[in-house]
Amino acid sequence: MAGESCGLLLKALLAAWFAAVVAATANPEQAALPAERSLVQPMTASNWTLVMEGEWMLKFYAPWCPSCQQTDSEWETFAKNGETLQISVGKVDVIQEPGLSGRFFVTTLPAFFHAKDGIFRRYRGPGIFEDLQNYIVEKKWQSVEPLTGWKSPASLTMSGMAGLFSISGKIWHLHNYLTVTLGIPVWCSYVFFVIATLVFGLFMGLVLVIMSECFYVPLPRHLSDRSEENQRSEEAQSAEQLQDAEEEKDDSNEEENKDSLVDDEEEKEDLGDEDEVEEEEEEDDLAAGVDEEKSDANDQGTLREGNMAEKEVGPEKVEGAVPEQPCSADTEVAGDSLRQRKSQHTDKGP
Numbered sequence: 001m002a003g004e005s006c007g008l009l010l011k012a013l014l015a016a017w018f019a020a021v022v023a024a025t026a027n028p029e030q031a032a033l034p035a036e037r038s039l040v041q042p043m044t045a046s047n048w049t050l051v052m053e054g055e056w057m058l059k060f061y062a063p064w065c066p067s068c069q070q071t072d073s074e075w076e077t078f079a080k081n082g083e084t085l086q087i088s089v090g091k092v093d094v095i096q097e098p099g100l101s102g103r104f105f106v107t108t109l110p111a112f113f114h115a116k117d118g119i120f121r122r123y124r125g126p127g128i129f130e131d132l133q134n135y136i137v138e139k140k141w142q143s144v145e146p147l148t149g150w151k152s153p154a155s156l157t158m159s160g161m162a163g164l165f166s167i168s169g170k171i172w173h174l175h176n177y178l179t180v181t182l183g184i185p186v187w188c189s190y191v192f193f194v195i196a197t198l199v200f201g202l203f204m205g206l207v208l209v210i211m212s213e214c215f216y217v218p219l220p221r222h223l224s225d226r227s228e229e230n231q232r233s234e235e236a237q238s239a240e241q242l243q244d245a246e247e248e249k250d251d252s253n254e255e256e257n258k259d260s261l262v263d264d265e266e267e268k269e270d271l272g273d274e275d276e277v278e279e280e281e282e283e284d285d286l287a288a289g290v291d292e293e294k295s296d297a298n299d300q301g302t303l304r305e306g307n308m309a310e311k312e313v314g315p316e317k318v319e320g321a322v323p324e325q326p327c328s329a330d331t332e333v334a335g336d337s338l339r340q341r342k343s344q345h346t347d348k349g350p
Contacts (some may be wrong), residue, residue: 005143024059038076038080038196039076039077039079039080039082039089040059040075040089040090040091041088041089041090041091041153042077042090042093043058043090043091043092043097043100044092044093044096044097044100045097045099045100045162045166048092048100048103050086050088050090051090051115052115052117052118052154053117053118054117054135055086055087055088055114055115055116055117056085056087056088056090056114056115056116056117057078057087057088057089057090057113057114057115057132057136058090058091058092058104058112058113058114058125059071059089059090059091059092059110059111059112059127060091060092060094060095060100060101060104060106060109060110060112061091061092061094061109061110062093062095062109062115063093065109065110066324067109067110068109068110069077069326070127070293071127071128072134074127074128074129075089075091075127077129078129078132078133081133082130083132085136085137094106094109095169098165098166098168098169098172099162099163099166099169100162101165102158102163102164102165102166103153103158103159103160103161103162104120104153104158104164106156108128112124112125112127114141116141117322118154119146119147119148120146120152120153121141121144121145121147121149122144123135123141123144124149157237171193174188175193178192181303193288197344212261225245233244274302
């Protein structure tokens with residue numbers, strides 16, 4: 001029974017081999033059909049300068065990005081028609097090439113860029129073959145503002161950005177190696193990077209100190225002594241200048257105080273003169289008033305005398321009796337008023 005089963009198995013294997021040989025000889029072209037080659041050129045940090053010449057379309061993608069996977073077939077079709085459109089088509093894996101993603105400052109995926117003779121523009125349309133073809137045939141890229149100045153991928157600032165992104169990518173790969181491959185806890189990886197950062201900072205500081213010591217050329221001793229003497233003389237001169245400035249300030253303050261005192265005295269004298277003039281004017285006015293009152297009293301006396309003469313009253317009874325009383329009263333009132341004003345003036349003081 002065992003021999004029969006082995007014979008049947010050998011017959012079956014021979015039959016299968018014979019059928020495969022027959023199929024290969026019947027369709028030799030299908031048996032030797034090679035895999036279809038992609039016309040999309042992968043771009044890396046070493047060959048990205050190719051896009052500086054001619055016309056290019058670049059696609060930035062990540063293998064885990066669903067939107068990037070949806071546009072893969074359209075991008076392949078667009079690359080097949082690149083010869084007819086006279087354009088080269090490339091793609092950049094941001095996981096493998098973080099430096100290029102930093103050079104183009106890619107923040108969203110997928111990202112498309114158009115390059116024409118070293119001038120770059122961002123394509124913000126859909127990644128469909130028809131839209132991409134119309135963008136090139138109708139030259140819609142001419143209406144898009146190019147990336148110039150520090151935003152250009154070929155500029156010095158974006159080269160520095162590429163270096164930072166490449167360093168961050170290497171750190172990320174190292175973190176994955178420590179946590180995934182070696183199975184180290186995540187917090188241990190963070191502690192390792194913190195310590196490495198401190199050590200690296202101290203090392204760079206030491207390197208800068210050594211470089212400064214190597215390139216620093218000390219001055220001769222006599223020149224250094226002269227420089228110290230010059231510094232001391234300059235300090236002494238500055239101190240003297242400060243003292244002179246303070247003395248000038250004090251002198252100016254004293255002069256200002258003296259001027260203010262003189263002005264105050266002059267103002268007081270002017271006020272005293274004005275008061276004296278006012279007193280004299282008041283005395284003159286009072287004297288004039290007294291004279292006017294006397295003249296009025298004399299006039300009234302003459303009028304009364306005339307009236308009495310008309311009434312044939314004896315002149316002996318009326319002569320000077322009536323005018324003497326008002327004159328004496330008026331003079332007394334004027335004198336009292338003058339005395340009161342003088343007393344008030346003396347109370348006020350000079």
